[in-house]
Amino acid sequence: GAVVSQHPSWVICKSGTSVKIECRSLDFQATTMFWYRQFPKQSLMLMATSNEGSKATYEQGVEKDKFLINHASLTLSTLTVTSAHPEDSSFYICSANPSTGASNQPQHFGDGTRLSIL
Amino acid sequence: QKEVEQNSGPLSVPEGAIASLNCTYSDRGSQSFFWYRQYSGKSPELIMFIYSNGDKEDGRFTAQLNKASQYVSLLIRDSQPSDSATYLCALKRAGGSYIPTFGRGTSLIVHP
Numbered sequence: 039g040a041v042v043s044q045h046p047s048w049v050i051c052k053s054g055t056s057v058k059i060e061c062r063s064l065d066f067q068a069t070t071m072f073w074y075r076q077f078p079k080q081s082l083m084l085m086a087t088s089n090e091g092s093k094a095t096y097e098q099g100v101e102k103d104k105f106l107i108n109h110a111s112l113t114l115s116t117l118t119v120t121s122a123h124p125e126d127s128s129f130y131i132c133s134a135n136p137s138t139g140a141s142n143q144p145q146h147f148g149d150g151t152r153l154s155i156l
Numbered sequence: 157q158k159e160v161e162q163n164s165g166p167l168s169v170p171e172g173a174i175a176s177l178n179c180t181y182s183d184r185g186s187q188s189f190f191w192y193r194q195y196s197g198k199s200p201e202l203i204m205f206i207y208s209n210g211d212k213e214d215g216r217f218t219a220q221l222n223k224a225s226q227y228v229s230l231l232i233r234d235s236q237p238s239d240s241a242t243y244l245c246a247l248k249r250a251g252g253s254y255i256p257t258f259g260r261g262t263s264l265i266v267h268p
Binding site: 087131 | 197199259
């Protein structure tokens, strides 16, 4: 089945640090990947849609200059949280589905990255 | 009205019982429907997907779709404590949009 790998799984760093999270599709190509954020006991919140070779599409209220997304290849998207602060501490999850085939395919999620900013 | 509605729960059922999780949606253009399970502190994992009206069974899980009434449900037979998790309903529109819409999830507790 489709596998999405996310790295790192856990990050603890000081306030002001920039943190990069990688999302890879291991056995399929994905022109589109999605980045979500989830606070404890709350629902998934879509942050942005990452588009291979073009700019990401951000959801309303998400600062594009703070959450930099790069999707330079068909198997890799990165999310960089710039100058992270304690309020950015959250669980970040990426997802993707294969580019080929029917558009109604399910999303496959990475294992998530737990980000803690001190 | 939210696009995807789920009762947040928690839904508590005894071990061995049938757990019934429901989801309603507002967009009649929805084509594909998915159920994900999310354990606390983990990312969602796909359980089932259904595209056509009726029932689809996979082991202890049965997904039911009724497009006319705009609801999709998930039945878990012989519930186990390990089934305790949050269950997310998701859907995709027809017409090539890849962006899925998720419900807020229903918390299920299966007690011994």
